[in-house]
Amino acid sequence: MKGSLLSLTLALAAPSQAYLRFGCATLSVQRLDPLVEPGVIPSAHLHQIVGGNGFNATMDSTQDVSQRATCTTCSFTEDTSNYWTAVLYFKARNGTYKRVPQYPNALLGDLKGGMTIYYIQESFNSNGNKKVTAFKPGFRMTVGSPQSKDGTNPGLRYTCLQDVMTRFPETAEFPKQPCPAGIMAIHHFPACWDGKNLDSPNHQDHMYNTNTGGFMPAAACPASHPVRVPQVAYETMWDTRPFNDKSLWPADGSQPFVWSYEDSLGYGTHGDYLFGWKGDALQRAMDSAPLLSSGLTTQSVAQANQCTIKNTVNEDIDGWLESLPGRGMDM
Numbered sequence: 001m002k003g004s005l006l007s008l009t010l011a012l013a014a015p016s017q018a019y020l021r022f023g024c025a026t027l028s029v030q031r032l033d034p035l036v037e038p039g040v041i042p043s044a045h046l047h048q049i050v051g052g053n054g055f056n057a058t059m060d061s062t063q064d065v066s067q068r069a070t071c072t073t074c075s076f077t078e079d080t081s082n083y084w085t086a087v088l089y090f091k092a093r094n095g096t097y098k099r100v101p102q103y104p105n106a107l108l109g110d111l112k113g114g115m116t117i118y119y120i121q122e123s124f125n126s127n128g129n130k131k132v133t134a135f136k137p138g139f140r141m142t143v144g145s146p147q148s149k150d151g152t153n154p155g156l157r158y159t160c161l162q163d164v165m166t167r168f169p170e171t172a173e174f175p176k177q178p179c180p181a182g183i184m185a186i187h188h189f190p191a192c193w194d195g196k197n198l199d200s201p202n203h204q205d206h207m208y209n210t211n212t213g214g215f216m217p218a219a220a221c222p223a224s225h226p227v228r229v230p231q232v233a234y235e236t237m238w239d240t241r242p243f244n245d246k247s248l249w250p251a252d253g254s255q256p257f258v259w260s261y262e263d264s265l266g267y268g269t270h271g272d273y274l275f276g277w278k279g280d281a282l283q284r285a286m287d288s289a290p291l292l293s294s295g296l297t298t299q300s301v302a303q304a305n306q307c308t309i310k311n312t313v314n315e316d317i318d319g320w321l322e323s324l325p326g327r328g329m330d331m
Contacts, residue, residue, distance in 0.1 A: 024050035026113035034059035052080025065276030144270030154213035155188030191231035192221035
């Protein structure tokens with residue numbers, strides 16, 4: 001392996017033989033959603049996207065994503081997958097909105113926004129003596145739904161950060177008090193695949209969720225979805241510190257943060273995943289003990305930060321806004 005992230009990546013992975021953890025800088029922030037609204041420009045709400053620069057509004061499932069991309073915002077150059085979530089906004093007492101910035105997770109250097117990505121086997125320490133099968137070209141999935149009205153999925157959580165290393169407690173809804181180091185949004189995807197379909201109409205039925213919460217070992221896969229795949233997880237660090245002045249919060253004292261589809265509770269949090277690892281790189285990683293002996297190539301943070309795409313949708317997303325992007329007609 002090569003690159004200035006080598007020692008960092010080894011430090012993060014060792015001595016575990018069961019997971020990858022790496023950073024991906026922000027690729028783009030715009031209203032595109034090629035899984036839920038393929039070809040729609042612009043999509044209904046704003047997303048923050050990381051990964052390969054092959055990302056576009058359609059992402060044709062018959063094309064191998066890894067053959068489209070020429071760079072990636074992720075630490076491993078073989079990973080040109082795309083990962084995306086909604087965007088967090090602060091809603092001031094006067095009803096205006098301001099996008100919440102992101103900052104890099106622990107030990108990821110000067111990464112430009114983005115997310116921390118995990119590929120986990122059974123747990124951090126074991127594959128459970130089970131073959132972990134890498135995803136296939138064309139694979140995609142989602143977790144969560146903006147229409148969700150409860151917090152029953154244990155893999156979708158928030159942490160009120162006391163510092164960058166805080167990991168507990170987790171809550172199903174947004175924290176209700178100012179968080180000294182921001183809010184971490186957590187997305188754990190299902191890890192049981194039906195072994196046949198690369199997608200399904202709702203982007204979820206080809207998967208089965210046995211996650212029990214956090215990074216705890218997942219339960220066994222059912223006969224309907226017998227293939228164990230890596231459990232993909234995202235951590236996004238939202239820097240809410242500039243908005244901790246409660247005089248700017250709603251007069252009733254309620255928390256002021258909303259997702260970009262106007263969710264002030266947080267139950268509708270959701271994530272999208274589109275597989276794009278080159279060749280057999282991910283399978284080699286899952287088969288390797290330790291994982292990083294499989295020869296994955298890293299790049300520097302500076303190189304990751306340089307990968308980007310042009311905006312397809314051009315609109316103000318960063319000023320003080322009267323309404324959320326795409327939501328003006330609903331306000």
